[in-house]
Amino acid sequence: MPSFPKRVGAMTISRTAITAAAVLASALASPPAMAQNVPDLVSRTAFRVCEDPANPPFSTRKKDGFENKIADIIADSLKRPVRYFWAPSGPGFVRNTLNEDLCDVVMGYTIGAEMVQATNPYYRSTYVIVVPKGSPLADVQSIDDPKLKGHKIGVFEATPPTDAMLKNGTLGQAKLYPLLVDHRFNSPLDAMLADLKAKVTDAVVVWGPLIGESVKTSDGALVMTPLLKDVDRPGYSYRIALGVRHDENEWKHTLEGVLRKRKADINRVLADYNVPLIDNLGHLIPPATATSEAAPKIEPAATGGDAPAPQAGERSKPVPKGFQMPGPAPTNQ
Structure with missing residues (x-):
């Protein structure tokens, strides 16, 4: 995992990949994924999520990570309860969970990783x-x-x-x-x-x-x-999406509809966890803007162009403790 936001391929900074020794120990000490009940493809009765049980602030077994909170928001729109399949992040995570139909979505997947089909991003x-x-x-x-x-x-x-x-x-x-x-x-x-x-x-x-x-x-x-x-250097900024199986386009579109509908709610969670959000031009999105219904849409690819000057009063908008509000990013040379 050369670049580490959540997952790049099957590895992540946050969910961080585990050492070869730990992988072997886990394989020897823990029952394999197939030892748990294997459900059908895309459940209609639950929002099935594969997550790392020990990866704060992203996800925990106590369900107090920000990805757990976002999963709750999505499940609320789908009118289904969240059901987790827990597995430590690392090599083989997608292969042994999502691709084995043990869940229907992986939270916080980096756009561009080929192991999954990514939805439109819900933050950058x-x-x-x-x-x-x-x-x-x-x-x-x-x-x-x-x-x-x-x-x-x-x-x-x-x-x-x-x-x-x-x-x-x-x-x-x-x-x-x-x-x-x-x-x-x-x-x-x-x-x-x-x-x-x-x-x-x-x-x-x-x-x-x-x-x-x-x-x-x-x-x-x-x-x-x-x-x-x-932010425009390779590997310094990422668009983060939900990951689904490659042949499930209808499911992907359903989730994208939820992400659009609940954008402000999701951004409120991200702001509460002090996640720095940037727009397509590389500008920091102030929390007050991010949590409004008019929050900027994050596109799958950057649109390019010069960074506009900050609007009057932008710096007066409330920001979380310890959050430095720099000026606009200059155009790359």
Whole structure:
């Protein structure tokens, strides 16, 4: 999983892929997926979702992740109860769950991943930099910002920012955190935040939806700034969709209708979890705008064009604690 929002292929940053050892241990210790009841294709009595049971803030067995909340919204429109099939993310997730008809949808799938047929996206997000309050790095909007030189940056290994850091000479001073872990037993994000608090690192660069809630609950101790100058770089921003089986076009269209109808409700959940949302031109969508019925539509592909100037009063709109509102992203050269 070279790029890590939710899933790229069958692997994710957030649901994060697990190590080969953990995969083997899980296979030996846990009953195979087929040991559970295998239902028919696309249930008409339940909204069947395959999820990772230990992947906050995205999904948990307690159903308190933001994908759990979005699943509830979709199920409400479908007039069906949510039924989960739990499985740890990692290699083979789609093959052993969705493709085995153990569920009808995978939440939070990256558009462009060929393992599933993606619906239209319901949000787009990007990488962010998170620093302690008062840090001189709080206004950084690009991994290439000269201000980062001489500072120790925390970053997940094998993710797009590491490529840029290698090129600009800052990777040597970075602290790398493992990407392939079993989240039931290990949380690299917690270690990353602990190091930031202890001043082992000066900043961390990570996928925004993964860290947004931690920033919100830090009581102002942390500031998150989207890397808006990098959103058009390959692997720095993603459109996130629902994943369904490739031959189920009617089901895909049904879900897209629900996503359109409940767009404002879904955005309220994302805003509550402090997920940074960006539009097709790479602009940050203020939470007050994102949660309105007139929220910008996220297209499957960027439309291009220059970034317009912010509207008068835009910066006065309320934002979550610790959320830095930068200016508009410049046109890429």
